[in-house]
Amino acid sequence: MEFNYPNGRKYRVGPPKKDTHNVKNSITYGKRGMTLEEDLNETNLFYLSQGIAVIHKKPTPVQIVQVDYKSRSTAVIKEAYFRQASTTDYNGVFNGKHIDFEAKETQNSTSFPLKNFHEHQINHMKNVLNHGGITFVILRFAKTEEIYLMEGQDLMVYWDRMKGGGRKSITKEEVIACGHRIEYGFHPRIDYLKTIRHLYSL
Secondary structure, three states, X not given: OEEEOOOOOEEEOOOOOOOOXXXXXXHHOHHHHOOHHXXXXXXXXXXXXXXXXXXXXXXXXXXXXXXXXXXXXXXXEEEEEEOOOOOOOEEEEEOXXXXXXXXXXXXXXXXXXXXXXOHHHHHHHHHHHHOOOEEEEEEEEOOOOEEEEEEHHHHHHHHHHHXXXXXXXXXXXXXXXXXXXXXXXXXXXXXXXXXXXXXXXX
16 A cells, blocks of 8 residues: 655555564663654553543554545555644643643754754744643654754744744754753653652642
């Protein structure tokens, strides 16, 4: 089955390719090869199973374009497009507060490009803040496997700087200065609610 991203790039659905490169490293370092999304999904399942919070990743909306209707019971989607989501990736409830956040990672080791965010996501986060919700971003520097939580109001400062003609990224130093480092754990993998609990006295 074939999907098309909003930019027209094709994405084929099929069995994953086997990666035989650095097999020794994958065994040695366990789950260090997991993506940020996988780590967060595992974390959220832990929160749910322990009765800590109910937070889910919102599914990416898909626009179906072509379906093969050979028979009703064997209809097959032949072509579809991933539509651009209008809000953030994750939301839910923690200690009676609405939690809403976006998760992004970059291969850049010295700054975090703001092009990773979309205008509609920023506007959504502003609306969440205006209604008393808690919103933030989780930023991961992939090469160094560093993770930071940046509060929504701080992200807005750098976004507005860019919109005013300033730099189009947040420097690593700025992320460290206003962000909150989250160390990897086992259960949960990325305990971001520990930081939220501390910041908002929840």
